[in-house]
Amino acid sequence: MFLKSRLKSIELQILNSLNNRMILSEKEKLHFQNLKKGYIGELSFDSLTKQLLTNNCIILNGLTLKLNNSTFQIDSLFIMSDTIFLFEIKNYEGDYYFSNNDFYTNSNIKILNPLNQLSRAETLLLRLLQDFGFSIPINAKVIFVNPEFTLYEAPRDLPIIFPTQINHLFKKINNKHSKIVEKHQFIADKLLSLHIEDAQYTNLPTFKYEQLRKGITCYSCDSFLISVEGHKCICMKCGHAETVSSAVMRSVNEFKLLFPEEKITSSRILEWCQVIESKKRIQRVLDKNFKKVGNYRWTFFE
Template identity: 30%
Template sequence: MAIIKPLNPSHQLQLLRALSVRKEFSLDEKQYFYLLLKGYEGEKRWREYLNGFPSEIPILFDLTLKSNHTIFQVDALMVHQHHITLFEIKNFSGNFTIKDGHWYHSNKEIKNPLIQIERNQTLIRQFVDQHHLQLTFDYLLVFVNPEFMLYDSKPRKNLILPPQIPNLIRNLSQMRHTPTTHHTKIIQTLLTHQTESPLFVIPKYTYQELAKGLFCNKCRNKMERKANRVICPTCKSQCSLENALLDLIHDFSILFPALKVTNQVIFNWCNGIISKSTIRRVLLNNYSLKGSGRGIYYERK
């Protein structure tokens, strides 16, 4: 496949992930973070399904667009010859039921995801007309988690269940695509009209209250240094000292974008686990040196 816009975790998810290991979340904050994380894991699963696609088929992930002053998001989009296919990815797990148009999980009513699809269909149609794009489209709701079960006898053309995914992939991969200037216009229009996601509420925090040190990317517990590697005593995962330090610096920059990255700042942020000489070496290898004297700081290359 030709990935025109790659899949990356949202800024919101990166911030909450960096914060979650350093501060105790409330129950609501934990649930919201879990929903974001599970959604992203579902989108990654969908990307893996698409790995075998022909290289000439353009695919864009994680689009944020605006139509008639309304912001909407598209998890993934595929450009065919005279048609585009949009995907809303759901990573639901467990047993779900539809009764009289209402969705239920564990005997509790949930938001109907098909309503979101209908809303986005209207918005993407307006977007296409507004920018004079000559094309048709369909919008599919794809459930990627194999542990998802939907009890409903009524077939729906735009709803794809886990067992139907292999057949969908085969059909989509066989659709012809010969690049033209029209395709270039479609892709450029989508990319140049990306907009900022709506402002989101994040837990309040200060530098002083956050836990310092190195944290495991898998289980999120504190890691320990062993020679030139860091090891998680809980799940036994490990990585190089440099990769652990780069993750640490990334989290700091996400949490405190207004603060400059300096040797001393990162030394304090890792709680002194990594020496200043090692921090300096990693920064020089991966960041650009700015300023002079005591005003030296680093920016990502």
């Protein structure tokens, strides 16, 4: 059972929006692409889980936890009666090799070692569980989900599941005897209560409202080529249609994500959306979806 489903991280949402609205540096762009690729990999693991997992367990996806001053992330956690599976999911693509306990790309560039990430998360999770008063073994694995990934010279005893082994992993999990009782629910609830939604992101570029491109972007393809026709916003690039109200609300939420301190006013949102013809129309959408705080010219909403 899925107790916590995966959400796009705030960092990825912000970078996605900034990538549409300003020119990112090569380094920022690369960071954004990597985050996006990682997220796609996690989603593909989630869909395999839905397809292949038949046993009783509690699934927590995309947890950010903190123990003392150490923050750590867990991509996927399966709580079963006598084991907790901890998965670090990687969407690496292409040829890599393993040498002296490190990972290298085909062009000899050393990359962040996912096994170190895994063992850090495992150690911290184990300590958290001990703090709750439980000792339940953790089975931790790095899962490479991309079918086009190869790791040369990897020893056989590494805690790694390769794309060709994922089916077998689920078979093994399904064959375990597992009965979820109160204790497991307690562990899951406790971990959920410690989940941090808004972690601090140090890798975000600095940006100002003035420098960002304004306009509603297409829900489906991110294009700015939106035309308003009656109650619909139509994307001239991909044809995706969305109600004006939903497109405006999506834009308001994007504005709130980028500028959490700013007040939502109809003039601001009119400027932010560009394509909506009147302030009145924006006002109607805001009225429906937000609580009015004041009644002045600069009416704001929360």
